[in-house]
Amino acid sequence: MSRTTETDGGATGTTGSTGHTGSSGDSRSKTLIDARDVSKKFGEFTAVDGMSLDVGAGEIVGLLGANGAGKTTLLRMILGLEAATSGAISVLGTSTARADRTALGYVPQGLGLYTSLTLDQNVEFVADAFGVTDIPPLPAALAAVRTRQVASIGLGRQRQLAFHCALLHAPRLLVLDEPTSGVDPLARARLWDTIHAQADAGVGVLVTTHYMQEAEQCTRLAIMSHGRPVARGTTAEITASHEAVVVHADDWSRAFAALGEAGLPVMLAGRTSRVAGTTIEDVDAALDAAAVPARTETVPATLEETMVLVERAARQAG
Numbered sequence: 001m002s003r004t005t006e007t008d009g010g011a012t013g014t015t016g017s018t019g020h021t022g023s024s025g026d027s028r029s030k031t032l033i034d035a036r037d038v039s040k041k042f043g044e045f046t047a048v049d050g051m052s053l054d055v056g057a058g059e060i061v062g063l064l065g066a067n068g069a070g071k072t073t074l075l076r077m078i079l080g081l082e083a084a085t086s087g088a089i090s091v092l093g094t095s096t097a098r099a100d101r102t103a104l105g106y107v108p109q110g111l112g113l114y115t116s117l118t119l120d121q122n123v124e125f126v127a128d129a130f131g132v133t134d135i136p137p138l139p140a141a142l143a144a145v146r147t148r149q150v151a152s153i154g155l156g157r158q159r160q161l162a163f164h165c166a167l168l169h170a171p172r173l174l175v176l177d178e179p180t181s182g183v184d185p186l187a188r189a190r191l192w193d194t195i196h197a198q199a200d201a202g203v204g205v206l207v208t209t210h211y212m213q214e215a216e217q218c219t220r221l222a223i224m225s226h227g228r229p230v231a232r233g234t235t236a237e238i239t240a241s242h243e244a245v246v247v248h249a250d251d252w253s254r255a256f257a258a259l260g261e262a263g264l265p266v267m268l269a270g271r272t273s274r275v276a277g278t279t280i281e282d283v284d285a286a287l288d289a290a291a292v293p294a295r296t297e298t299v300p301a302t303l304e305e306t307m308v309l310v311e312r313a314a315r316q317a318g
């Protein structure tokens, strides 16, 4: 398996099935986003620093990072809503400025709906803007409230409507900025059904999310920290070189407390403690010192643990 995790801020291309698809022949035509070494400065502040990213047809690429990591800024540059300070971005085979807007669907964090208009009026507005005459029917949950003002319906339905509007003109590329934020788990699962259906139909999807369960549904991931690339690849590739120690103890709360008191970055998962980024010897020593009987084992780190570790490594590297 190719190793694609990066901790040095460098954005080398991935290889194999997760690799950059924009280099040759048939694959070139399927590359919908090709961003290379892109940076953005706001005055003296660097919000995005040397990010590279590609999205192919039928792929769901997840962009992850803590609040303020630079995800939205990168999306906005890809969409041509913000000019890059340096680097090159190609969208649908051309510069962002010349990209065919009718082939692009975008759901911003703020949804971009007209909240004082009804659901029907929002759909009509978007259909008019894109010249769509064959308007697909509203999903049942939205049809039931079609004449209500958008402001009067819940966030879950608003997000569903924003999706519906973004898909109205059958875009080839979908850009989603935290599309399920604040939505209950069932509605979230439904929105992800829609995302998968689009990808299955050949649409390329670039999505930001803070939910690890959603990230794990992506074809590939790019993780950024303080504007910089820190890891990329499939979930399996990104987590492959990271481990956690799992602690099984009858007195799980004492084990958890002992590890915390020893200064280890312990997390509780049900009734087991997990410590990522340290050795099993250190964990055993902390438990022995506190006289807590326990069985320990080393397991692959979760994506969430890996994100913490790569972010910490990036911070330490400066």
Ligand SMILES: Nc1ncnc2c1ncn2[C@@H]1O[C@H](COP(=O)(O)OP(=O)(O)OP(=O)(O)O)[C@@H](O)[C@H]1O
Pocket: 042, 045, 047, 065, 066, 067, 068, 069, 070, 071, 072, 073, 074
């Ligand atoms: N127009 C702007 N002028 C100055 N600074 C900005 C501007 N837009 C964004 N920033 C800063 O750039 C950094 C990255 O912001 P951005 O919104 O891209 O992060 P994010 O990863 O999308 O965060 P979140 O997950 O909270 O949405 C933040 O520190 C933000 O304050």
